[in-house]
Amino acid sequence: MSDLSITQLVESQRRREVDLWGRTINPQFARVLRTIGFDRSWARAKGQYLWDADGNRFLDMLGGFGMFNVGRNNPRVRAALEEALALDLPGSVQLGATALPGLLAEELLRRLPPRLERIQFTSSGTEAIEAAIKLGRAAVRRERVVACDHGFHGLTLGSLSANANAEFTRRFGPLLPGFSHVPFGDLEALEEELRREDVALFLVEPVQGKGVNVAPPGYLEGAQELCRRYGTLFCVDEVQTGFGRTGRMFAFEHWGLEPDLVPVAKSLSGGYVPVGGLVMSRAVHEAVYDSMENAVAHGSTFAPNELAMVAGLATLHELDEQGLVERSARLGERLLELTRPLVDEHEVVREVRGLGLMWAIEFGEPARRARTYRFVDRMQPGLFAQLIVGPLFSEHRVVSQVAGHRMAVVKGLPPLCVTEQDLEEFAEALDAVIRKAQRLPRSLAAFAMTAAGIR
Numbered sequence: 327m328s329d330l331s332i333t334q335l336v337e338s339q340r341r342r343e344v345d346l347w348g349r350t351i352n353p354q355f356a357r358v359l360r361t362i363g364f365d366r367s368w369a370r371a372k373g374q375y376l377w378d379a380d381g382n383r384f385l386d387m388l389g390g391f392g393m394f395n396v397g398r399n400n401p402r403v404r405a406a407l408e409e410a411l412a413l414d415l416p417g418s419v420q421l422g423a424t425a426l427p428g429l430l431a432e433e434l435l436r437r438l439p440p441r442l443e444r445i446q447f448t449s450s451g452t453e454a455i456e457a458a459i460k461l462g463r464a465a466v467r468r469e470r471v472v473a474c475d476h477g478f479h480g481l482t483l484g485s486l487s488a489n490a491n492a493e494f495t496r497r498f499g500p501l502l503p504g505f506s507h508v509p510f511g512d513l514e515a516l517e518e519e520l521r522r523e524d525v526a527l528f529l530v531e532p533v534q535g536k537g538v539n540v541a542p543p544g545y546l547e548g549a550q551e552l553c554r555r556y557g558t559l560f561c562v563d564e565v566q567t568g569f570g571r572t573g574r575m576f577a578f579e580h581w582g583l584e585p586d587l588v589p590v591a592k593s594l595s596g597g598y599v600p601v602g603g604l605v606m607s608r609a610v611h612e613a614v615y616d617s618m619e620n621a622v623a624h625g626s627t628f629a630p631n632e633l634a635m636v637a638g639l640a641t642l643h644e645l646d647e648q649g650l651v652e653r654s655a656r657l658g659e660r661l662l663e664l665t666r667p668l669v670d671e672h673e674v675v676r677e678v679r680g681l682g683l684m685w686a687i688e689f690g691e692p693a694r695r696a697r698t699y700r701f702v703d704r705m706q707p708g709l710f711a712q713l714i715v716g717p718l719f720s721e722h723r724v725v726s727q728v729a730g731h732r733m734a735v736v737k738g739l740p741p742l743c744v745t746e747q748d749l750e751e752f753a754e755a756l757d758a759v760i761r762k763a764q765r766l767p768r769s770l771a772a773f774a775m776t777a778a779g780i781r
């Protein structure tokens with residue numbers, strides 16, 4: 327029998343990857359990729375770029391949904407992983423303790439407010455949210471969870487119950503009992519819920535990923551104060567906003583917050599290895615892990631994973647060494663500077679917003695020449711955004727995404743190593759694409775219908 331060659335295996339499927347997925351993983355997803363023209367054969371990646379099998383370079387403004395803050399195939403994270411693999415480390419002993427998880431925990435905690443003293447590692451963002459719900463409930467002996475309208479916290483059942491949007495929850499009920507939702511930014515509505523003094527935790531994203539909604543001034547500080555007043559744990563979901571994404575190591579730093587619970591994941595391991603964690607106050611931890619009998623009250627077989635820990639250590643080091651957090655703040659400002667003029671230039675552009683390199687552009691029906699916009703929007707609300715994402719990809723080789731279901735918002739989450747020149751080129755491409763989409767020839771309208779699966 328010949329040796330296993332990953333190179334040969336990958337080569338054997340070149341230009342057939344989508345078929346393979348269609349046969350073995352998800353035919354509907356393969357259909358979507360073909361329909362929207364994203365069915366490329368991807369050959370390699372580096373930093374903020376992806377190359378297809380024909381050698382075309384694409385700018386990655388999507389960043390793997392935010393897991394590539396330190397850039398794709400970061401050489402220093404890879405070197406750390408290779409070094410660790412060569413050490414033949416014991417890996418998880420399960421009934422034993424090795425150094426790497428403790429070392430990463432120490433590095434993480436060093437970057438967080440003193441109130442946060444412990445971490446429960448997981449293998450994904452949604453598991454970190456599940457841990458917050460479970461441990462939070464047990465710590466304060468209350469059942470209810472309050473989250474925000476349009477929030478997104480993951481797709482397993484507890485996280486799903488925290489998501490308010492029907493497009494995620496429909497068909498998957500019954501959801502967990504005890505969940506309520508309040509409008510993001512509305513302190514009165516939050517107090518209405520919290521004053522009953524039966525809410526275990528309030529779960530909030532500092533910048534909502536779906537739509538890129540930045541918390542309004544005073545909201546998060548007010549929410550923290552209400553949580554303290556009514557004995558509710560304040561849980562700030564940093565799964566997407568963490569590790570420099572918004573121009574600070576953690577987004578809550580913008581408002582000087584001191585949460586009780588902070589779920590993290592995505593970019594912590596540089597995009598190489600699944601990872602997540604729930605950072606929590608000592609009070610929460612000690613309330614749950616209160617005896618030897620309860621020493622393993624929560625966990626999972628693969629967490630903490632040694633390779634994830636190595637990648638995490640290297641990623642934190644890389645963020646510091648390359649000054650990526652400051653870079654995110656600076657280039658985020660530059661991206662706003664480059665794209666804000668689009669609001670005046672194109673009637674169809676409602677708003678450009680963002681924090682650090684978490685950015686979005688929102689479209690709306692223009693006052694004049696609204697027929698085409700209305701025509702597309704009637705087919706499916708928000709569909710206009712697909713008219714931007716499609717040509718950005720096919721004509722300008724930029725990978726981006728619509729910011730959420732039925733919303734006319736295009737979102738950018740580039741790796742933090744993106745350059746000013748990349749952003750200038752992106753802004754130019756965006757300008758050209760918006761100009762064209764507004765005029766919307768029938769062929770483009772037809773594309774929109776196809777993309778929406780409407781014809």
Ligand SMILES: Cc1ncc(COP(=O)(O)O)c(C=O)c1O
Nearest residue numbers: 450451452478479480535565566
């Ligand atoms: C804010 C937020 N929380 C939680 C999650 C879930 O993370 P994961 O996809 O790793 O389960 C996501 C994923 O996009 C997210 O953006």
